[in-house]
Amino acid sequence: MPPEAAPRAPFGERLAAVRAARGSLCVGIDPHPALLAAWGLEDSPAGLERFSLAVLDAVGPVSAALKPQVALYERHGARGLAVLETLLSRARDAGVLTIADAKRGDIGSTMQAYADAWLGEDRPLAADAVTLNPYLGFESLRPAIDLARETGRGVFVLALTSNAEGQLVQHVGGDSSVARSIAHAAAAENRRAGGAGHVGLVVGATIGDAAHRLGLDLAALNGPILAPGVGAQGAGTAELRAAFGDALPFVLPTSSRAILAAGPGAAELRAAAERTRDELA
Numbered sequence: 001m002p003p004e005a006a007p008r009a010p011f012g013e014r015l016a017a018v019r020a021a022r023g024s025l026c027v028g029i030d031p032h033p034a035l036l037a038a039w040g041l042e043d044s045p046a047g048l049e050r051f052s053l054a055v056l057d058a059v060g061p062v063s064a065a066l067k068p069q070v071a072l073y074e075r076h077g078a079r080g081l082a083v084l085e086t087l088l089s090r091a092r093d094a095g096v097l098t099i100a101d102a103k104r105g106d107i108g109s110t111m112q113a114y115a116d117a118w119l120g121e122d123r124p125l126a127a128d129a130v131t132l133n134p135y136l137g138f139e140s141l142r143p144a145i146d147l148a149r150e151t152g153r154g155v156f157v158l159a160l161t162s163n164a165e166g167q168l169v170q171h172v173g174g175d176s177s178v179a180r181s182i183a184h185a186a187a188a189e190n191r192r193a194g195g196a197g198h199v200g201l202v203v204g205a206t207i208g209d210a211a212h213r214l215g216l217d218l219a220a221l222n223g224p225i226l227a228p229g230v231g232a233q234g235a236g237t238a239e240l241r242a243a244f245g246d247a248l249p250f251v252l253p254t255s256s257r258a259i260l261a262a263g264p265g266a267a268e269l270r271a272a273a274e275r276t277r278d279e280l281a
């Protein structure tokens with residue numbers, strides 16, 4: 001009989017350890033056709049694989065986590081998803097945390113299948129964490145929230161997204177806004193579960209008054225905040241400070257295109273990630 005694998009430490013603890021060692025920058029892997037072309041690669045599964053593994057090798061060791069954008073693998077069909085499986089498994093072997101940016105959300109019975117796919121033990125697409133869309137209600141995400149806790153993984157629930165259109169849904173309603181209800185539900189979940197917090201939020205670095213808008217002392221969330229919008233969408237140090245203030249220690253600033261554009265050279269790619277990380281630190 002093969003020996004049983006040791007249980008995984010909770011996601012919050014694993015993330016805290018890697019942030020202490022490598023800093024807080026999360027680098028997005030977004031293999032857009034234009035980036036593949038700029039790297040001299042074909043817009044094909046083979047090009048996708050070379051791109052993805054090059055980013056893993058160059059940037060994984062200096063990042064808190066890598067965040068593959070699932071849509072950019074899905075556009076290559078089954079072979080694209082096979083590349084994503086390879087990337088996730090190589091990252092696991094290299095001790096690099098992954099956040100699958102899949103933005104899943106559905107009724108509970110279907111949500112159970114999404115939870116299994118992205119967070120289930122021994123599933124080919126299992127990452128360390130997945131992004132979730134709470135538009136069907138925070139509680140509809142229950143299967144993923146519970147499975148993440150059971151397997152030492154995490155979830156990041158969209159609260160205030162970085163795009164301007166999101167405001168018309170998420171910001172409306174003042175004290176009763178959708179964003180506030182999501183943030184409070186996530187904090188309550190982490191309180192109930194105890195420990196290092198496996199339920200994080202997605203809050204755009206571009207949302208100037210994010211902490212205020214969420215109506216929550218973000219330290220009370222007791223979970224990580226994934227903050228996309230750095231670089232190509234215009235946010236930098238000043239925007240992060242404005243959005244999060246005292247809550248910055250909980251934030252994982254996230255950047256994709258602005259860093260990926262430095263490739264394909266491994267040294268240039270790593271230098272771009274380190275520069276971004278150090279500027280934002």
Ligand SMILES: O=c1ccn([C@@H]2O[C@H](COP(=O)(O)O)[C@@H](O)[C@H]2O)c(=O)[nH]1
Binds near residue numbers: 257
């Ligand atoms: O609110 C959100 C949620 C997710 N994203 C994703 O992050 C990256 C951003 O890429 P950049 O090249 O750094 O702009 C991308 O995959 C988005 O889908 C986001 O931007 N905003």
